[in-house]
């Protein structure tokens with residue numbers, strides 16, 4: 001095999017691994033933020049209990065799935081197989097990589113036809129807003145301003161606190177999962 | 183900002199101009215069909231517009247398999263099923279829709295049933311469910327506004343379930359759109375004005391929203407130019423076929439633009455207002471266009487594209503005489519001036535208050551519904567509830 005081929009294979013694998021990992025991070029971050037943030041709770045309030053949201057890379061993943069709990073927050077599901085009420089399909093792993101490495105915001109990815117929605121369009125509208133807000137929370141302000149349509153007016157301390165909380169929750173969530181697995 | 187990536191698709195053959203209807207027999211035979219079902223409504227039939235089509239076909243050796251002229255303004259799955267039954271009974275092999283938005287959407291849905299078989303329209307609802315081409319389908323628009331002749335979507339109400347079924351597929355696009363000046367010649371002044379404002383909004387939103395791209399820009403820019411040059415002229419002289427043709431073409435061009443780059447907050451608000459207060463779509467567009475542009479401009483999102491639109495909106499002299507940093511504002515002013523002229527000529531309302539159909543306490547509800555509308559995704563500024571409400575308040579009485 002030529003060295004060039006090996007190199008591009010390695011890049012493809014790394015990209016896929018990155019996307020798979022980020023799907024987990026975004027899924028867990030959504031769970032955490034949905035317990036904390038009023039704005040996101042307001043977006044989710046329109047969904048019925050047990051509503052499931054999925055984001056999947058075509059043709060066969062990776063992806064993430066969340067289910068709305070009785071208290072109105074999202075629960076990250078470790079198994080993303082199966083039909084969801086609303087699925088955002090990303091057309092190619094490269095498009096997912098750009099989005100999840102924040103080179104292209106969710107809204108821009110929509111405008112650029114990188115994704116297709118399976119489900120009710122007004123549910124999709126709410127989820128895109130929730131994802132935009134999530135990006136603002138988990139990214140440093142400078143990067144976020146490039147990645148999203150608008151940086152929400154969160155004062156720095158609030159953002160720091162919220163962001164830290166979310167990171168913390170994501171981290172502890174990861175830890176407890178690993179403990180379960182071990 | 184240059185667009186990093188875009189898609190553009192419009193496979194519809196546009197047949198436009200004088201004696202365009204007379205091309206239908208040839209176009210039918212080119213697709214190997216000869217027995218079309220005409221779908222239209224009572225208004226179109228009563229105005230004698232369908233007769234132009236029937237005569238043009240008959241002189242070219244094509245008789246209609248049947249004529250269904252009872253499409254209501256708000257069509258339903260039941261109407262679609264009935265028309266599909268007529269199509270099958272009469273052994274039709276193609277569809278000719280003659281009318282506005284409702285007739286065209288109905289005909290698209292009929293085409294699904296008669297091509298795929300069965301009576302269950304709901305089965306095909308959603309995006310990309312259809313997987314193969316449908317029967318030959320021609321559209322002859324009788325209003326210059328919706329652009330439905332070049333869009334790949336349709337919405338049909340399911341009355342029993344109380345829901346609206348959306349359909350989206352490239353296979354819904356007609357094989358041809360026939361734009362003949364005779365079809366819009368008798369359109370009353372207030373409908374001419376409102377539908378032209380719908381077309382103008384399609385073009386302006388296509389040009390200023392997030393999915394704008396070089397190809398849709400070209401269509402949108404030219405559509406704006408045609409509407410600003412010819413709308414008032416047609417209002418003065420409604421029987422001018424040349425002016426009518428310009429507006430009809432502009433509507434189709436704006437339709438091609440927005441079906442490829444989508445619309446934004448004007449449409450989100452307009453859909454909400456239409457549902458809640460039962461006002462015609464074109465009027466809703468006219469009511470919101472300047473206020474949404476001012477909002478997007480305030481948010482620093484559309485200065486450049488809006489400034490560019492001053493040229494087609496107000497002409498070369500105004501454009502050249504306006505300092506670059508004032509052009510975007512001047513473009514909004516030009517749209518306001520157009521609305522004032524239309525108000526004078528046919529009382530097309532400029533504010534929610536002027537409609538006499540909207541009350542101030544409905545604004546939060548309208549904002550709420552607009553927040554859930556699909557068009558809001560593509561608005562360049564990420565509007566939250568409070569901001570949408572602000573826009574509604576400025577649209578209330580222009581204060």
Ligand SMILES: [Fe+2]
Pocket residue numbers: 328380383384449463467
């Ligand atoms: Fe429209």
